[in-house]
Amino acid sequence: DQQVKQNSPSLSVQEGRISILNCDYTNSMFDYFLWYKKYPAEGPTFLISISSIKDKNEDGRFTVFLNKSAKHLSLHIVPSQPGDSAVYFCAASSSYNTDKLIFGTGTRLQVFP
Amino acid sequence: DTAVSQTPKYLVTQMGNDKSIKCEQNLGHDTMYWYKQDSKKFLKIMFSYNNKELIINETVPNRFSPKSPDKAHLNLHINSLELGDSAVYFCASSQGVFRSGGYLSYNEQFFGPGTRLTVL
Numbered sequence: 241d242q243q244v245k246q247n248s249p250s251l252s253v254q255e256g257r258i259s260i261l262n263c264d265y266t267n268s269m270f271d272y273f274l275w276y277k278k279y280p281a282e283g284p285t286f287l288i289s290i291s292s293i294k295d296k297n298e299d300g301r302f303t304v305f306l307n308k309s310a311k312h313l314s315l316h317i318v319p320s321q322p323g324d325s326a327v328y329f330c331a332a333s334s335s336y337n338t339d340k341l342i343f344g345t346g347t348r349l350q351v352f353p
Numbered sequence: 354d355t356a357v358s359q360t361p362k363y364l365v366t367q368m369g370n371d372k373s374i375k376c377e378q379n380l381g382h383d384t385m386y387w388y389k390q391d392s393k394k395f396l397k398i399m400f401s402y403n404n405k406e407l408i409i410n411e412t413v414p415n416r417f418s419p420k421s422p423d424k425a426h427l428n429l430h431i432n433s434l435e436l437g438d439s440a441v442y443f444c445a446s447s448q449g450v451f452r453s454g455g456y457l458s459y460n461e462q463f464f465g466p467g468t469r470l471t472v473l
Contacts, residue, residue: 276464
């Protein structure tokens with residue numbers, strides 16, 4: 241039972257444009273969401289997070305939007321840069337099991353010049 | 354300085370062997386984790402330890418045994434390796450959860466570079 245889903249396995253965007261990566265979840269107990277970025281042969285690195293008390297969190301070029309009623313979150317990267325090319329994982333956690341992150345299967349983003 | 358390190362980076366072994374993967378973090382974190390990323394790219398938690406105590410133990414065969422000699426180290430020992438154990442194993446650490454303004458805030462998990470295990 242996959243509780244966190246990233247339905248787009250890949251995304252290709254031109255440099256300078258906006259990249260939008262989507263994530264859906266099924267467990268209404270999730271109240272904290274994170275995005276991780278992963279380069280080949282490296283471990284995932286934390287990018288940005290959002291608590292369920294908010295619907296938006298912004299950090300530089302990265303913004304995460306949370307729609308609790310739709311159980312959907314998205315990561316916006318603007319402007320996209322070639323260095324953003326990586327696999328992006330969405331993850332979720334709940335306050336009754338704080339240490340347990342549930343990851344999606346990732347979306348491979350390619351930013352081309 | 355590497356924050357979370359794992360050794361070895363690659364491990365190729367025969368079915369039935371016993372092997373260990375070591376993990377060390379120099380971030381002063383209290384909590385450490387082991388994750389498995391299988392061929393379908395699912396990244397799933399296996400174990401977590403907080404101050405050397407087991408907190409999470411997912412449905413993992415008991416051939417897998419984590420050992421935490423101190424809070425900076427969490428090693429993974431695997432007995433009687435099987436073909437299905439082939440995967441990338443990631444270690445991670447975090448400072449855990451804290452309360453801020455009445456709300457829970459989570460400290461992110463920092464991941465090691467992974468160990469690619471291939472069982473032949």
